[in-house]
Amino acid sequence: MIVRPHQHWFRRLFVWHGSVLSKILFRLSLNLLMSAFAVICYQWYEALGVRLTTAPFSLLGVAIAIFLGFRNNASYARFTEARLLWGTLLITQRSLLRQIKSVFLHQPEQAKIFADLLTAFSWSLKHQLRQTDGNADLRRLVPAALAEEVQRSPDPTNRLLLCMGVWLGEQRQRGAVSDVIYEGMDRNLDQLARVLGGCERIANTPIPFAYSLILHRTVYLFCSLLPFALVEDLHYMTPLVSVFISYTFLSLESLAEELEHPFGMAANDLPLDAICNTIERNMREMNDQFPLPEKMLPDRHYTLT
Amino acid sequence: MIVRPHQHWFRRLFVWHGSVLSKILFRLSLNLLMSAFAVICYQWYEALGVRLTTAPFSLLGVAIAIFLGFRNNASYARFTEARLLWGTLLITQRSLLRQIKSVFLHQPEQAKIFADLLTAFSWSLKHQLRQTDGNADLRRLVPAALAEEVQRSPDPTNRLLLCMGVWLGEQRQRGAVSDVIYEGMDRNLDQLARVLGGCERIANTPIPFAYSLILHRTVYLFCSLLPFALVEDLHYMTPLVSVFISYTFLSLESLAEELEHPFGMAANDLPLDAICNTIERNMREMNDQFPLPEKMLPDRHYTLT
Amino acid sequence: MIVRPHQHWFRRLFVWHGSVLSKILFRLSLNLLMSAFAVICYQWYEALGVRLTTAPFSLLGVAIAIFLGFRNNASYARFTEARLLWGTLLITQRSLLRQIKSVFLHQPEQAKIFADLLTAFSWSLKHQLRQTDGNADLRRLVPAALAEEVQRSPDPTNRLLLCMGVWLGEQRQRGAVSDVIYEGMDRNLDQLARVLGGCERIANTPIPFAYSLILHRTVYLFCSLLPFALVEDLHYMTPLVSVFISYTFLSLESLAEELEHPFGMAANDLPLDAICNTIERNMREMNDQFPLPEKMLPDRHYTLT
Amino acid sequence: MIVRPHQHWFRRLFVWHGSVLSKILFRLSLNLLMSAFAVICYQWYEALGVRLTTAPFSLLGVAIAIFLGFRNNASYARFTEARLLWGTLLITQRSLLRQIKSVFLHQPEQAKIFADLLTAFSWSLKHQLRQTDGNADLRRLVPAALAEEVQRSPDPTNRLLLCMGVWLGEQRQRGAVSDVIYEGMDRNLDQLARVLGGCERIANTPIPFAYSLILHRTVYLFCSLLPFALVEDLHYMTPLVSVFISYTFLSLESLAEELEHPFGMAANDLPLDAICNTIERNMREMNDQFPLPEKMLPDRHYTLT
């Protein structure tokens, strides 16, 4: 994610938005070439009997804009839901720890054990979603025996949740919490399960492939044909206007594709590292375990991973 | 569902998206013929007093695009909700099993019996939604007596849920769970009932038939008449532009129709087999019942059923 | 509701969608007449100094399409919510009966009494929403004394819910259910109250009247003036194009109006009879009360009431 | 709210929709004058070097239609949410009374006391939202001492809720309800608090003022300039088409403004009086306190307040 300080409207016009621009720069150059080619070809239009006017492209352009609007909505909804789930994760972990601390008033050790499980859960979820190796983080946070059990499992994050459930069941069996209190905490474990399942759903089920494909193709073909239609009206102005229109359509299509997978490492994706860091700091701070791990800050490109 | 590895934007332009393309290919060919016919007819336009311009088609095209955008939204919302329900199914089954394991700490047998009931529930729901025969899966997972009772029922999936409720009621009666714990689990059974009912609702209530019909008809008529209007402006270019515009409208209309019924076997439908497989693997893994059934992977067309 | 078997795309073009088409057929004929009139008038345009071009109608047409899209959204949202409420009804009734059967494990009589109350509730809701007489269904399902009490009430459906609450309160007072179990069931009674109240809300509060009116009027006026604007460009083609555009706008406006009141008996409305029949079959099947009432099937026009 | 009987589509074209039409009638007349002025001015266009064509207005018109569509959505969402909140109010009050009657099986007096508190709550909310004096309704329903306490408070509706909470707490303290039952009822009191807070939120936070302002101004300026652009194409037809387009834009803008404040007394606002009346009738009917207050019916203009 890019976290820019607020800038003057004018300076913002010239900001380099790398992630999207670099992806479409080549396509824009192609478009520029195409436009130049169209300008050159134009003199033979009549001889070839070729006639292309803007009217049908105007119709097509508006139709594509409407469908692209739909695709943007769908992608942005996935991004928003993913962010909401990670927000819920932080909220639920704070709530669980608050419950533990409020029930085990004079046993700070229990709260520390549980807080580490919670912290490990969020790091593990991050590693699962980004398909990176989470063993180091796991070993750092939970006892060796447990870490080994979790590592062996094909679903380590879900296994961690199961371990929290078992921990809670043991507390209940030894009478440390009553059934009512147990239920109240279990409800929050269900919430963690919902976050986990929701993230897996977003990661595993992309927007139906045909949508992306049809739009990707239609936008590209539209931008490629556009200069040949514009040339009659605009002549030498064709490259300018054609690249401008292409920029609008291509960049939004490209961004929609990026946001469709919000757990990746691209510039506009969610800063999962920073959220996990926040969770860890929160958990430790609530247990007064100082010093806290250092706060993750955006790098000099204002990017937060 | 199609699960493609990420591809370069250029290669993606030439990907074959069979499911939708094959359905509209014939219609696109008809459109091509129509365009050729329009080009030929054009010479007699004046003699026949026929005049067709793009202006009214432009208006109509934008209107149809807006309505098609609405239809796409509605179809995609059904697809998304169906996926959400199956996601909730996985989440709830994990949560229920976690509760059982946490409450029956030292009776792993109980957890195994219940896990099989849960697994059978999801396979049964899949068979019900796809109207296939679920007896083999049922017999594989639950005791013979129960399987027979369930098979006799006209609503086997709901009957399985009833059996879970009875199993839970028996545990409560014999004092194995207190009323409070019983309530906590019952709340998750309610959640399963919500998933079941939600899926039935999506399967049984299509988008009002008149919507599909009006749009299907309007889009088709629009694409058929379009070449006759374009020919005046574009002449020999008519087939190219006409097929392109038709492709945009027909493919989106066709995809919307496919997504309207997300439980089918078409290429863009939900991979219910794979989700059931995930659930079964999860249930067994949480009970440490190795070896797990093999993970279902996309076939060589990247399709997951 | 119309439940058609899946048809070939080509055959579907010629399907008769009676409910909407018959309503607008007269208006389309008027439009045809208007177009013919416009073609005849055209020769005097210059003499009369009349000039109408498509440009402003194009602007107006797109604006109306946008507003019609909004109206379609609003109407369809009402239809969807209504279906969701009836889906929730079925789900909640199954859940309640499952709870009863799981708690009163060896008292099947209690479950039968309660199931009849639930079935009566759904039939009563249907009769209330369609303003038909529900006495026959009521007497068929509940004891005479209760039926009489319910009939006397100005809100029979709500009174039935009150009776369920009292039945549950009695079970609690005589110690058959503990407070915790009572609460769990009461939560589902609340859910029934939500379904009842939600249906009443949809039935009693239409989309603000001015919306329907403004759009109804604007669409009609637009379609009536359109041929006079098209005639300059299209001449003899005016009737064809004008009727086509009118068909698109009028049929969608008419359908939106139909969906606005989803509890009616029109072809695209909800099949409340069939849903009540499903609920009754479910309730009896869960209690093993065979034979079940016959399943309601679409008639030969594929219509389900 | 206007509750019209269903009318023939043709008669509906000529219905007088006073609330909106009367507001924009003056503006439409101005527009007519402007059009006439444009027709007269047209002869000097060339001399003055003035040139206005429809093309840029077409672009602007579509853009404004899109933004107006957004504003309509936002206003309608407020209206819908407000209606939903009042629907929830009715539902929750029925549920609360059902709980009370089911728990205090043989103490109908308690139910009557509580029902009066609930009824007073809804009237008080209505008076608060419409900023009218609620003392008469309050004194009619609750004991004098309580009425006085409530009247003294700057937030009378919230105070009534507090009184219900205290009443419930007293029942709990004297052992009439167990903690579990208390919690179940308290959950519904929370629901009432949500309705109260939600209504206050809608009433106190309008759509950001700049939205209304920008659109109000843009729509007006657009309609005023439109005839000057249309006159070149349409000449004597300018007033007809210009007033028609203005009607579409102005009436929707005006309606959006009306729906933005759904608790007012305008024709399209919510019929709070009628809803309160329904609640009171429901509460009394559930307690068999006959005769019920008379049902509020629409007046002869089909208006319900």
Next chain:
Amino acid sequence: MIVRPHQHWFRRLFVWHGSVLSKILFRLSLNLLMSAFAVICYQWYEALGVRLTTAPFSLLGVAIAIFLGFRNNASYARFTEARLLWGTLLITQRSLLRQIKSVFLHQPEQAKIFADLLTAFSWSLKHQLRQTDGNADLRRLVPAALAEEVQRSPDPTNRLLLCMGVWLGEQRQRGAVSDVIYEGMDRNLDQLARVLGGCERIANTPIPFAYSLILHRTVYLFCSLLPFALVEDLHYMTPLVSVFISYTFLSLESLAEELEHPFGMAANDLPLDAICNTIERNMREMNDQFPLPEKMLPDRHYTLT
């Protein structure tokens, strides 16, 4: 937030909406200059071979309007959600205090202590979101020891919530509240945690930066090029129409940017000070702690902070 009294439609046309207008005034002036420049340049168009027509700009304008509509939706959704969260805050605090007062019937001191914690929570949240110093408000409301503990924490608002949890745990341990009652209150503490986490999410995760950037840039470029395209059709009318179209696009883009960050101090942002003031007045009023702090009213520019 700006809270204007209702004004006549005509006077509203000339209202000064400072916050947005002042931001774009400079850009509009630039646009005016650009238009003048375009008018002057026009005479050399032919000599330079420059040709720019409105057709491609019309297509682009509609596409940008669609994307801007999407951006407005996204920004407004953030504003609405933020308002909803603060509404939930008020609701939950009232509910919590009602629960406390209803359970601790004869210990008004407890309710006062807790009400102060709640009030401090909302002021602290405000200070956190606006990054202002909350120490004064904190010391005013809670005991010195607690205030110091909270101030030391890097997450003071979350720490306050933790303190409430501990307070509640102590009440439970000393037997003042049963487990069931404890759970009911804890559920509302969870709700406060959800409000806190939701606000942090909105504050920390802007709309993906590339969206704002692409639109900001596209809108600006579009408005700058527009006069050069309009000049052929409109000649001396170019500045008028160009500034009008630019006003529509720039003001909406600028407003969307403002609403994206609803917790700021700009004119259209949420009046957090006033909401906190309302909460404090409510808390004190429910405890009959008169005199209440003075009600915050809009200043003479109708602005509420």
